[in-house]
Amino acid sequence: MQKIKRILKMLSPIAVLTPCVLASISCTSRFEQEEREKLRIVTFYSNDVEKKRYKALVEIIDSYNKYVDENQSKNSELMKIEPYVLGKNHEEMISKLRLGLSNKDSSNLGNLILAYPSVAVAIAEYDMSLDFNNSTKNIYDKYTSINKNLLGLDPNKKWVLPFGRSTEIMTIDKLALAHIIKQIDQYNKKINNKSIISTENAKKINEAITQYDSNSTDEKERNFIENYWKITEQSIQKHWNSFDLSYLDDSILDSYDSLYKFSQFVSLLLNESNAQNDVYTLGFDNPISELYMQLFNESGNNWDEYFLKPDKNNSVKLDYKKILNDKTSKEHKIFKSKLSQLLNIINTGRMYTQYSNDYFNSVRIQKDHKILFAISSSRAINYYKYAPNFSLTYKQQNISYLADNGNGLKYQDNNIIWESGKYKKVVLTNDHITNNQRNKIIQFAKDAKDIQVLYNGANAFELFKKNKNDLMKVYINTEYDKKAKKMLPLTPEQIKKIDEVDLNVSDVATYKQMVEEEKKLAKNKYEIIYLIKNIEKTTENYKKLNDNETFVTTTPKYKEKSKDVRGTYFVQGPSLMAMHANQKQNKATQHFVQWLYEHKTNYDKYIATPVERFASQSEYIFPSDNFGKLYKDKHVKNNVFNDIQIENQKSDMLPFEEPVDTSSQIFREAIEVNLNLAIKDSYKKDNQLTIDQLIMNIKNKIK
Known part of the structure; x- marks a missing residue:
């Protein structure tokens, strides 16, 4: 529970350090930072935390400092740069940054910050923002769209740049899926004399069943799956009307609504059948990301219809009061509806999440045939690929x-x-x-x-x-x-x-x-x-999920699939933001950023910009044509998770990054803390949370 405790500790000081949030985005006047010999890039990466990313960052910093040595005689505005490790995690780093901004103490500040986009709004709150001018020509435009959703900042300028990107990936246990659907189909044939499986859009379902029935699946493995994921005819009969079962096809994977409804139905069957306690229909690394993505899909990918809107009385704040307090509002109803879907599955005891640092990534747990649908970061590839068989x-x-x-x-x-x-x-x-x-x-x-x-x-x-x-x-x-x-x-x-x-x-x-x-x-x-x-x-591996026994796909992309709707996919990862220091350092910062995103450097076998190099060394991708080419030519490490991200990047689908204001991280973490507590307590069958109690708990956390 370390993560929950850390978040609860962080909620209070963040709130204390933003006393004027409700009044304006800027609560103090701009000030000059102290003169330094070197620029600073503030990060929580270190030799102790995120060592691989820290090593990649130091590599490009060393490269730039060498570039300065070689070019300073031609351009006196160049300055060397150094990493400045501030805190042991993202929350501690932001707290210290806010404290420095509030006190106008630049000893813990810097010129660039490597963090999540919400930091850009925190910097703007103290009138210390610095935009990136034209350092974005090599980046896909859709990956800088977050700049239009930074409340209080000019949407026509670039305040946040991607430093590396990952996405969310869904892996599906083929054998468990096949067994479950076969049981449902068998019951339907008994009462309706026909198959429930669609003949038009069931490629994945049919592939799973074919593999399950073939000689490639050992009889021991089938017996193991049938006993582990036990589903009785009586359980199906009891819950038959709780799910629309006129037909089953791959659409159960296209939208969060259909995925969650099917997952809840299967969870009810497992509980009624007294299946193993440690099998889960859904596994998440971060269910809040999926909740936000689902709500964006529900809006038809239209920010004007998204549940988080600017407050009419304060355009630099998102309107959380309407979501939590105004029960008649459309925003409250849709938020409650989608949150209810998650809570319903949680209360079956069949939803898994990595709610503390001591718990394992859901993809890794899935390797033991314990999770039907696992949703993880694309950076979780090592758990998928290297788990023992x-x-x-x-x-x-x-x-x-x-x-x-x-x-x-x-x-x-x-x-x-x-x-x-x-x-x-x-x-x-x-x-x-x-x-x-x-x-x-x-x-x-x-x-x-x-x-x-x-x-x-x-x-x-x-x-x-x-x-x-x-x-x-x-x-x-x-x-x-x-x-x-x-x-x-x-x-x-x-x-x-x-x-x-x-x-x-x-x-x-x-x-x-x-x-x-x-x-x-x-x-x-x-x-x-x-x-x-x-x-x-x-060496008997029938209790282990092998790589050929999974579907690897993107997370649900649509509210409902149609030719008129562009799909969406979730993106995440470190972003770069700049902070005003003084005229000399600001100019030097712009030179570094231009070098970082535009300077082509020879890295032994390939040529890339320094930021593309950081992404490849940190198991991220970078949204540029050149990185896509490097990936295609296998100059940077390929894997099945990043294959999907590269395809998403090239498609006309929209990347989703949530809008942010000074309180967005607090709101997000309040949901996360309370959902995780609900998961932890889901075994208490007589005292489970209701949706109204859950929303009340969220309200109490952000007061």
Whole structure:
């Protein structure tokens, strides 16, 4: 529940720091920031948080500073730039930025901010906005449309630029879907003497059923699915009239309405049939994103009809009062209606969400055939691709979900060999590990038949704490010299730190203490893993969802599909915003941004702008023709999730980014906190939330 606690802590100070929000977008006068030798790009990325993105950011900053050295004699307006890490997460960073703006204290401010678009409105609130002039010619126009929905800012200027984009992806368990529909179809044939499956628009349904019935699906797997996703004829008969079952086709996947109605129906069947408690019809990483997207689809992709509209009495504020208080308004009714759909599924106990940092991404949970429809960020590809496809147990406890791609570690011919999907087969020399750890691994591996690698995390730590004879923690150096094409050897200082941490880790009592202890390694680059032995491993993978047993598609695109409606898709990811400092720094900032988005740089095998490079190194895509070409030619990493995003990008569909004002993040998080609490308490059958109670709880959170 760490995320919920963090959000609740953040709601109060954000509200306190915006006393004049209701009166005007600007509550203090513009001021000059202190003179600095270097520009600042403010971020919460660091060697501790979002390490991959921080590394990509530092790479382009180093490249620009080299560019300044080479060109400053020709252009005296150029200034070097540095990353300025402010806070350990997005919420803490924004709180500190607001505090600095409110107090006119530039010590915690900067020239550029890497954050979500809502920050642009917060900057404008203090009259410190700086627009990007014409630095957008390489970006697809539809990816800068967010600038028209920043309340209080000139919609004809560019205040926010994409820095990398991901989307939401839906993965569908083919076998579970086929089994469920076969049961429904069988009942319909019994009472109506015909199939319920449409003959016109059921390509996915028919493909799933064909695969389920074919020899490619093992009989053990079919039996497992039928028992795990148990649906009885009596359950279908009881709930038959709760869903329009005149026919079934792929339209159940086209809109959120149809997807949610079908999911609720299946949830009722599962509960009535006493199916396993840990199977879910819907899994989300962030249900609020889907709620907002559904409401945009409901408006016919028309912002004038969207449920969040500017307040008539204050054009720089969104009208939350109408949504929450005016029960006769169209906005309240549509918000309540769509929120009710989610709550109805939540109250069946069949909706999963990653509502705290200790819970696993829904795509990863789906790998155990536990989720019918999973909706995740396209950056969740690693969970989809690398989840193990066999079973591991330790002391009769299933630990497959902790395994790092089923990778192992061997000691043979006096070599320690790390079999990793990321690094292939690596012989761990003294450049990778210390002598102390090497000796411990040799002793640990003695007489062990199989040693597996586990992800570093809270669950693995709990195993480690209770079973130290069978688990070991390893700190592997992964610093690589690209020019020399070899590992950077461990320095005496690094060896000392690793050995010290390794010694202390055995005594820590909590996961939090473990994390604090390992911060001593933050300035270096390490792969931190657990080794485990004395496990049971089976190659029977019928309880695992294989890649060919899923549909991978975009999230629902329409209110209802027709030739006259353009589809929409959700986009998210870091954005860049500028902040006024002084005349000298403002000019230098514009030069950096122009270089960032327009300067073509040779990166070994391909040519790209620095911002395109950041996106590719951070598992994002970038909305430009050049990035699309690089992706097509496989110069940047391809995967099935990003394939869909690239197709969306090229299509005439509209990317959706929600409108923002100074309170939009508070409103969003109030919904998220209360939905997550409802999910957590959904097992309380006699005391479940009603929609009116849920809306009241949201109101109370933003008072």
